[in-house]
Amino acid sequence: MTAKTQILLVEDDTHLGFLLVDFLESNGFDVKLCADGALGLATFETEKFDFCVLDVMLPKLDGFELAKAIKKLDKEMPILMLTARAVDEDKIRGFNIGVDDYVTKPFNEVELVCRIKAILCRVNKVVTSVPSNESIYSIGSYSFVHKDRALACESEQRRLTRTETDILLVLCRSKNSIVSRKEIMEQVWGEDDYFVGRSLDVFISKIRKYLMHDPTVNIETIPKLGLVLNAS
Numbered sequence: 001m002t003a004k005t006q007i008l009l010v011e012d013d014t015h016l017g018f019l020l021v022d023f024l025e026s027n028g029f030d031v032k033l034c035a036d037g038a039l040g041l042a043t044f045e046t047e048k049f050d051f052c053v054l055d056v057m058l059p060k061l062d063g064f065e066l067a068k069a070i071k072k073l074d075k076e077m078p079i080l081m082l083t084a085r086a087v088d089e090d091k092i093r094g095f096n097i098g099v100d101d102y103v104t105k106p107f108n109e110v111e112l113v114c115r116i117k118a119i120l121c122r123v124n125k126v127v128t129s130v131p132s133n134e135s136i137y138s139i140g141s142y143s144f145v146h147k148d149r150a151l152a153c154e155s156e157q158r159r160l161t162r163t164e165t166d167i168l169l170v171l172c173r174s175k176n177s178i179v180s181r182k183e184i185m186e187q188v189w190g191e192d193d194y195f196v197g198r199s200l201d202v203f204i205s206k207i208r209k210y211l212m213h214d215p216t217v218n219i220e221t222i223p224k225l226g227l228v229l230n231a232s
Helices: 014-026 037-046 063-073 088-097 109-129 162-173 181-188 194-210
Strands: 006-010 030-034 051-055 079-083 101-104 136-139 142-145 150-153 156-159 218-222 226-230
Touching (some): 006 037, 014 030, 014 109, 037 063, 063 088, 079 088, 079 109, 088 101, 136 162, 162 194, 181 194, 181 226, 194 218
Parallel strands (some): 006 030, 006 051, 079 101
Antiparallel strands (some): 142 150, 150 156, 218 226
């Protein structure tokens, strides 16, 4: 028997929370409901979850801070945010933290389930969509091992997140050649849209910082075409 997906739901509206628990469980998920951000974090720290659904406006610890704390504990944890405000700034703030998607209240419960399943499918694809490769890639004075998610330079070694690893692998495989943003997004996230594009920008910025110790290495943006990893 396949184990059910364990969802942490943090929602301070008790009525909505119980409705969502019932609906999600009727769709095959196991759900733990918490009514505030602090309790949500304490529960995440002590129990095992596969997915988080977080309201933005929470008492004690808001959804953004909770998402940030969860990502510190588990960088790969999928997170969907529930928000009453369809504001781009809020969404960009969440995507910068590593949030996977947003649903704006009021919403259709069927849509919520579809989005959760799409994220879970995408997360699973991320593991397999970029083929594994045990070879060591040379990036100037850096060495990059995809299998170990490791980026090393001299005596320093950094462990990358799964998304950082897969983006860097796509760039390494076309080193010194242009890779379109669309190709990167489709290989890593399985889709390309505005918010995935913004998320890609955040990860590229992080990877640039990781590579900044070698001035001969850079990730160049070619307007309207894509990105190039320039390296020896």
